[in-house]
Amino acid sequence: MTVSTESTSSPPSPSPSSSSSRTRARRLVVVLGGLSAVSPFATDMYAPGFPEIVASFGTTGSAVQLSLTACLVGLAVGQLVLGPLSDAWGRRRLLLAGSALFSVLSLVCALAPSVVVFDVARLLQGFAGAAGLVVGRAVVSDRFTGTQAARRLATLSVIAMTAPVLAPVAGGLILGVGSWRLVFVTLSAMGLVLSAAVWAWVPESLPAERRGTGGVRAVFAAMGVLLRRRELIGQLLVLGCGLAAVFAYITGSPFVFQDGYGLSPTGYGLVFASNAVGTVAAGMLFGRLAGRVRLMSLLAAGVTITVASMTTLTLLLAVGISALPATWACLFGLTSGFGLLLPASTTLVLAIGADAPGAASGLLGGTQFVLGAAAAPLPGALGGTTAMSTAVVVLGFVLLSATALVTLARPGRGPAGRGGAGSRSTSGG
Incomplete structure (x- = not known):
């Protein structure tokens, strides 16, 4: 342990510079x-x-x-x-x-x-x-x-x-x-x-x-290098498919709750807001657990919650149980699981692409919005938007997210460390 030459026997008080920092x-x-x-x-x-x-x-x-x-x-x-x-x-x-x-x-x-x-x-x-x-x-x-x-x-994700x-x-x-x-x-x-x-x-x-050398062309070439990393591709798909599920939920839920369950616009707004609270609360929980629990474990927990919630909802609807409280609770599980998935996967993507963080961030955002935009109209693609059509589409995307986690997103060399992406080198694929 390095000790300052100015230290004394009394405990040091916070320096003005650390407070300013x-x-x-x-x-x-x-x-x-x-x-x-x-x-x-x-x-x-x-x-x-x-x-x-x-x-x-x-x-x-x-x-x-x-x-x-x-x-x-x-x-x-x-x-x-x-x-x-x-x-x-x-x-x-x-x-x-x-x-x-x-x-x-x-x-x-x-x-x-x-x-x-x-x-x-x-x-x-x-x-x-x-x-x-x-x-x-x-x-x-x-x-x-x-x-x-x-x-x-996690703070930025919650916002x-x-x-x-x-x-x-x-x-x-x-x-x-x-x-x-x-x-x-x-x-x-x-x-x-x-x-x-x-x-x-x-x-x-x-x-x-x-900064990147070799001009703008070389910087965009760095994006190609990142795309050759299996683990990064997996994390992009985990997050992109997770967000696609949320977009499908957002576009389908007004029809489910207002047309299907007869809620007023105000009533639907309360349901939507309460589900959003699940995302915020899960994001805050992530912030407390980061550093104590491995990021891959938090990510796996988030994906598991989304899959379990939407599997339950789809099975209930398939056997004819279509009750407002059950649907509401399952979709609350979806948004809460996503609240863990989003910051965990974002952190891992940026850690894996730490040698080109701007390019990694660009891939992260582009993947989210492309898959999200593609998923948004799917609940009503075969006609009317129903609870079952929405549940099936959302379940499909969370299953794709889980598949990407299991098959591609696992760390290539060494486990994911506490609070970081692990000891994996970012110099290669």
Whole structure:
């Protein structure tokens, strides 16, 4: 043990520098949390205003719904592109540019004269907002390791999963005092606040000597290297299929609870919010257990809970037991299991791809949104959306997640360590 030459016999008191360091770390996590929340808010906050937007542009509902698809595409592509670029150009400048452009493009949405301009602006808004998600995770990977990284990534995951629940509520409140355009003015203001916060509290976390060499092409080639790692592919599929299950649940659940069980929109909102609490509570539990329990064990627990919950629901429906409490409880199990799965798999992906954290983060975000977008319409693909069709689709994806965990995601060399991804080398496949 190394002892400072200035130590005395009395216990050392916390130094001002360590206190200042903790304050800076807290501020950093707060800003990164805001960056993680703003894209989900942009995705869902305007949903209550869809009918008003249709009337405002004199267009169809499908044309306005296309704006949601455009935003999701922008988020997926943005993460795949901006993550690797941050390995070459650094984190801070992309966070500043992304936040500023998000603010500008939100204002373009607010002032859009036609639905075509609106849809294009939404695509670009999603791309700009992706910077906060993908680069924010890379900053955590730069600054923290092991248990500290796991806990901070769990915090960001909880925020990212809570934001979609709060966003429509916030949007409804804004629509109570103004038009749908005010929603995007609010998003623009959020972008400005985040730009100022990044400028003040997010220093560059990737020094020039640690950045990718050989230009942008070489940095994107690093993504190809990552994709040759079996363990990383497995973790991407575990998380991507898990999120796809959640997206299928989100799109199917309004029909299940309102059309199938006769709940009012308010009643459904309470069910949805209570299930979201399961995700938040599980994420908080993960933060407490990280460092004491192996990450692979926490991940396996999360996957097992999702599979057990959806298998139970599907069997109950198959034998004719379709009761609101049972369906509600099983879907609560799904969201709670995902609350463990999400931060565990995210931490493991970034640890496995620690030699190119931006590229790893980009693959992580891109996989999530691509599989999520593909899964969203499946509960109603064969006609009406029912409890059984939703349960079957969700069960299929959680089984795929479990299969990826068992066959691909196991550590290649050595066990996954406490609070980290294990002793596995990240220099090769």
